[in-house]
Amino acid sequence: xxxxxxxxxxxxxxxxxxxxxxxxxxxxxxxxxxxxxxxxxxxxxxxxxxxxxxxxxxxxxxxxxxxxxxxxxxxxxxxxxxxxxxxxxxxxxxxxxxxxxxxxxxxxxxxxxxxxxxxxxxxxxxxxxxxxxxxxxxxxxxxxxxxxxxxxxxxxxxxxxxxxxxxxxxxxxxxxxxxxxxxxxxxxxxxxxxxxxxxxxxxxxxxxxxxxxxxxxxxxxxxxxxxxxxxxxxxxxxxxxxxxxxxxxxxxxxxxxxxxxxx
Amino acid sequence: xxxxxxxxxxxxxxxxxxxxxxxxxxxxxxxxxxxxxxxxxxxxxxxxxxxxxxxxxxxxxxxxxxxxxxxxxxxxxxxxxxxxxxxxxxxxxxxxxxxxxxxxxxxxxxxxxxxxxxxxxxxxxxxxxxxxxxxxxxxxxxxxxxxxxxxxxxxxxxxxxxxxxxxxxxxxxxxxxxxxxxxxxxxxxx
Numbered sequence: 001x002x003x004x005x006x007x008x009x010x011x012x013x014x015x016x017x018x019x020x021x022x023x024x025x026x027x028x029x030x031x032x033x034x035x036x037x038x039x040x041x042x043x044x045x046x047x048x049x050x051x052x053x054x055x056x057x058x059x060x061x062x063x064x065x066x067x068x069x070x071x072x073x074x075x076x077x078x079x080x081x082x083x084x085x086x087x088x089x090x091x092x093x094x095x096x097x098x099x100x101x102x103x104x105x106x107x108x109x110x111x112x113x114x115x116x117x118x119x120x121x122x123x124x125x126x127x128x129x130x131x132x133x134x135x136x137x138x139x140x141x142x143x144x145x146x147x148x149x150x151x152x153x154x155x156x157x158x159x160x161x162x163x164x165x166x167x168x169x170x171x172x173x174x175x176x177x178x179x180x181x182x183x184x185x186x187x188x189x190x191x192x193x194x195x196x197x198x199x200x201x202x203x204x205x206x207x208x209x210x211x212x213x214x215x216x217x218x219x220x221x222x223x224x225x226x227x228x229x230x231x232x233x234x235x236x237x238x239x240x241x242x243x244x245x246x247x248x249x250x251x252x253x254x255x256x257x258x259x260x261x262x263x
Numbered sequence: 264x265x266x267x268x269x270x271x272x273x274x275x276x277x278x279x280x281x282x283x284x285x286x287x288x289x290x291x292x293x294x295x296x297x298x299x300x301x302x303x304x305x306x307x308x309x310x311x312x313x314x315x316x317x318x319x320x321x322x323x324x325x326x327x328x329x330x331x332x333x334x335x336x337x338x339x340x341x342x343x344x345x346x347x348x349x350x351x352x353x354x355x356x357x358x359x360x361x362x363x364x365x366x367x368x369x370x371x372x373x374x375x376x377x378x379x380x381x382x383x384x385x386x387x388x389x390x391x392x393x394x395x396x397x398x399x400x401x402x403x404x405x406x407x408x409x410x411x412x413x414x415x416x417x418x419x420x421x422x423x424x425x426x427x428x429x430x431x432x433x434x435x436x437x438x439x440x441x442x443x444x445x446x447x448x449x450x451x452x453x
Contacts, residue, residue, distance in 0.1 A: 027335060027336075027371050027372075027373050028335065028373065029333060029335075029373050030333060033265075034452065035267075035268055038267065038268055038270050039270050039271045039392070039393045040270065040271060040272070040392035040393060041392070042391065042392060042393060042395070044392060047273075047390070047392065049273075049389050049390030050390050050391070050392060051308075051390075052307040052308035052309050052311075052390070052442075052443060053307050053308070053313070053388060053389075053390035053391055053442050053443065054390075054391070054442065054443060055395060055442060055443055055447055055448075055450050056308075056443055056444070056447060057422075057447055057449070057450075059395075059450050059451055059452040060416070060417065060449055060450070060451050060452065061451070061452050062396070062398075062413065062451035062452060062453045063412075064453065065370065065372050065373065065378060066323065066329060066333075066334060066370050066371070066372075066378075067321060067322065067323065067329075067370065067378075067381065067383045068383065068453050069333045070321075070329040070331035070333050070334055071321060071331065071349075072321065072347065072348060072349035073330070073331060074349075106266070108265050108266045108267075108268050109265065109266075110266060119281050119282060120281065121277065121278065121280045121281035121282075129277045129280065130280060131276075131277045131279065131280050133276060133277075133315075134277065145280070146280060147280050147281040148281075149281070183272075183274070183275060183277075183278065183281075185274075185278075185281070185282060189331075189333075190333065191321050191383055191453070192453055194319075194385060194394065195269065195271060196271060196272070196273075196274045196278075196387055196394065197269055197270065197271055197272045198272040198273075198275075212272060212273060212392070213272075215272075215392050216270040216272075218267070218270075220267045221267050221268070221269075221270045222270070224267055224268070224269045224270060225269065225270065225272065246269045247266050247267065247268045247269045248268060248269070249268055250265065250268075
């Protein structure tokens with residue numbers, strides 16, 4: 001990916017302007033690609049909880065119309081400064097390895113997605129979530145809640161300061177452990193771009209054993225879930241830097257057609 | 264050039280730490296004149312309620328418009344200042360959710376037809392590796408529903424009916440969502 005080439009924000013294109021100028025007589029809408037083989041299947045044997053929660057009927061193809069190509073555009077007014085610094089939400093500093101997490105939200109054509117809300121949640125350094133239904137016998141940290149949010153800037157960039165989450169056990173199978181991860185929720189600019197996912201850390205020895213990570217069928221797509229350690233982002237005497245770009249569906253209708261032809 | 268997109272992963276059991284918003288269920292504030300309340304339960308393939316799911320809704324305003332650059336008609340003159348278009352509600356221990364909103368208007372379709380008033384609905388839960396998407400239509404729109412391109416593409420009556428909310432006393436609309444099995448809701452590939 002060419003990281004620093006300026007590209008027009010995804011919402012402002014010559015096509016949009018032409019459509020707006022033509023008035024209400026003609027309704028020309030963008031179309032979002034439907035990449036195949038990237039998202040996990042809803043029925044995945046290795047992840048037991050999918051058994052009773054996946055539809056058995058095939059999904060019905062929904063042509064994208066107005067409701068699908070629009071989406072909530074939330075304002076900056078819902079964000080406070082400490083929302084993106086998970087180490088500053090309590091009186092004291094949390095335990096654990098401080099990290100800087102930075103990246104960009106792009107569409108698959110490389111266009112940055114500005115002004116979009118990102119929400120994150122994670123365990124503390126010991127691998128424990130602050131949640132009533134969490135029973136992992138690891139200590140809570142009174143100085144760490146593990147939730148954050150921010151808006152991307154005009155270039156699609158986001159930045160969080162947090163601590164390295166821990167691995168934790170779960171009941172899926174004998175001796176099951178989730179690799180350390182941070183949950184991400186994103187809106188993009190359209191209903192079609194809504195995404196909930198998880199970010200992992202490079203080189204985790206638990207990858208090979210985790211059915212959720214391995215539910216993604218495509219190797220290149222799976223690697224999309226893994227952040228990169230970044231020495232340039234690392235700050236001396238203070239915090240390690242990780243970089244993770246998030247790529248949402250793009251607006252090129254021809255992408256859909258060519259990818260279908262490839263199958 | 265096309266980049267590989269970031270794949271979905273499950274929302275897991277602990278999203279309730281961050282995702283529910285105090286005003287999430289209120290597409291408009293409670294008590295807004297003309298507001299409709301949508302309630303429902305989220306059910307699994309054994310008929311059990313799902314107490315750790317989350318429902319999101321997205322819809323047009325009462326004039327069938329969106330305050331969004333991709334709606335070439337532009338926003339409604341009325342403005343609907345308190346109307347967000349977006350609703351979010353986690354399911355409670357009974358598997359129930361509740362959204363307070365305004366009924367959307369009918370929408371023009373690019374093919375020249377008209378879409379009946381509807382909500383796009385996303386479902387997230389532990390055990391769902393990717394959201395599932397459905398639509399909720401209104402029971403008092405028989406004529407518009409009959410002409411709707413999405414509803415009329417589903418030929419089996421029982422399947423189509425899973426997309427229709429049911430009117431309950433007090434002006435409440437019930438829209439139960441069954442992820443699997445008998446009465447399985449129609450889900451869409453968007």
